[in-house]
Amino acid sequence: MKKNKDYTFKYNQNLGRNGWLRLTPAYSVKLVEEILGDDNLFSEKKISSGTVFDPFCGTATTGIVAAERGLDSMLYEINPFLYWFSTAKGQNYNSADIDNQLKHLNKTLYSAHYSQYCKSWTPPMKNIERWWNSVTVEQLGKLHEFLIEEIGRPTIQPNVSNLAWIAFARLVIESSAADFGHISVSFKDTCNSYEEAELLSLFVKSLEYISESAKRPLKGNVKIISGDSRDVCLDDKVNYVITSPPYPNRISYIRELRPYMYWLGFLNSGEEAGELDWAAIGGTWGSATSKLSSWECDTNWFMPTCLTEAVNKIKESDSKNGKTLAKYVLKFFYDIYLHFKNLTKNLKDGCELYYILGNSSFYGNMVHTDLIVCEIMESIGYENPVAKIIRKRNSKKELFEFQIEATWHIKK
Ligand SMILES: C[S@@+](CC[C@H](N)C(=O)[O-])C[C@H]1O[C@@H](n2cnc3c(N)ncnc32)[C@H](O)[C@@H]1O
Structure with missing residues (x-):
């Protein structure tokens, strides 16, 4: 099994709207395309009607691929920045x-007014000097202050100004010392110095790319809902669920996205x-970890045997952090259980579900996400949940990504 890069966000980089921002949490357009089937007129495996739902939409990859094929979609997202970004991307x-x-x-931007403009603003980010040097x-x-004056702040309402803010978000990362060579963001040793001319040229280049790809109309409608997927409530039932929830690996989307979120005003402290x-499901950054220690699990839920085993082993394996991490894993799957349980009322008879998920390991103890999720789904009444490996995740030989498929039939 290979580390197939075609199944990660790297594949999306030059693909129109899906290349607007390089976001690690995003999955590959190719994955969604393969699930939707060959987009050719005579293909037998092709989803060409019905509504698609993505309860953990992130950057709206599912919605955009579906809309490019003329399918309508509904998407849920809890992160306010991703909700804004997906809304702008799906218009x-x-x-x-x-x-x-x-x-x-x-x-x-190339006027005397800009070169003489003397306002500037610094976001209240901790250790900001690790991201950008003082000149940058x-x-x-x-540029931030100038854009606010010229086009206003990012808006949830449809507005072309959001395209300029997406270009600004791109610039924030392009000019930073962020290194995306790892699963979680890290830093290069030095921060480059970007003077005005170089920064403006990068901004305009990104804006041109984003503007050009935004002109290509989406055939289907993409509706984004700001909400919690543990309690989904849609106006209409859906035919397909295609999604990738967080993985139980302690990656925090807030931590990963903090430069965008601070600069664009979605995070202030x-x-x-x-x-x-x-x-968010799987969040453990900052105060989220201390909240975990007082969290208690509902003892009446169906707990898969392999989850009980993993939780017990993690608890016993490290006296300092074992208890907290065991609780982290337990809460992660309890939240996933709540999601699957409450999802059923939104599904049409025969609804097909496709979940992309990864396993993890704590102190050498495997957390078999594929087995645990299949057991949870079965306990709720989803039919024939099966998991297949689609990709090896990194150099650790036991870490994989899985595609879990199942069907839902309304009980008579
Ligand atoms: C793996 S990412 C999805 C990436 C997406 N497939 C894409 O291509 O961009 C998981 C997403 O779930 C979101 N999320 C976490 N907990 C959630 C919840 N309770 N309700 C809705 N979304 C949630 C996270 O903010 C994150 O964007």
Whole structure:
């Protein structure tokens, strides 16, 4: 089994809207395309009607691929930045509005007014100097303030100005010392210095790319809902669920996304970061970890045998952190159970479900996500849950990504 990069976010980099931001949590367009089946007129395996639901939409990969094929989708996301980004990514834009904005920003950013503009802003991020050096922060802060004056802040309402904010988000990462060579973001040894001209040129280049791809209309409708997938409540029942929930591996989406979230105003303090992470499945950043220690599991839920075994082994394997990590794993799967249980009322008879998930290991003790999820699904009444390995995740030989498939039939 290979580390197939085609099944990660790397595959999406130049694929129109799906290449707008490089976000580690995103899965590959190819995965969704393969699930939807060959998009050719005469293909037998092809999903060509019905509504698709993604309860953990992240960057809306599922919704965009579905919409490009003319399928309508509904997506849930709990992270406010990803909710905003997905909403902007899933909208159709007017080409004339896009061209006008590009022309206007090109004119004003290269004017005497901009070069003499002296406002700047620094986001309240801890250890900001690890991300950008002082020259770059100053220049990013200047562009930030200028954009607010020219186009206003990011909005949830459809507005072409969101495209410029997405270009700004790209710039924030391109000019940083972030290193994406690992699962979780790390830092290069040095931060480059970006002067005004270089930064503006990077910004305009990104804006041109984003603007051009935003002109290509989406055939299907993408509806994003800001909500918690442990308690899904949709207006209409759906035919397909295609998704990738968080994995039980302690990756925090708030931690990974913090540069975007601070710069774009979706996060204002470390305290808020902990709160947002606690609200998400699998969050353990900052105060979320201490909240875990007082969390108690409902003792009446169906707990798979292999989960009980893994939790007990993790608890006993390390006297310092074992108890907390065992609770982390338990809460993760309890939340996944709540999701599957409450999801059923939103599913049409015969609904097909496709979940991409990874396993993990704590102190050498395997957490068999594939087996645990299949057992949870079966206990709720999903039919024939099966897991197949789709990819080896990293150099550790036991870490894989799985595709879990099942069907739902309404009980008579
Ligand atoms: C693996 S990522 C999904 C990535 C997505 N497939 C993509 O291509 O961008 C999991 C997502 O679930 C979201 N999430 C975590 N807990 C959630 C909850 N309770 N309700 C809704 N979304 C949640 C996270 O914020 C994250 O964006």
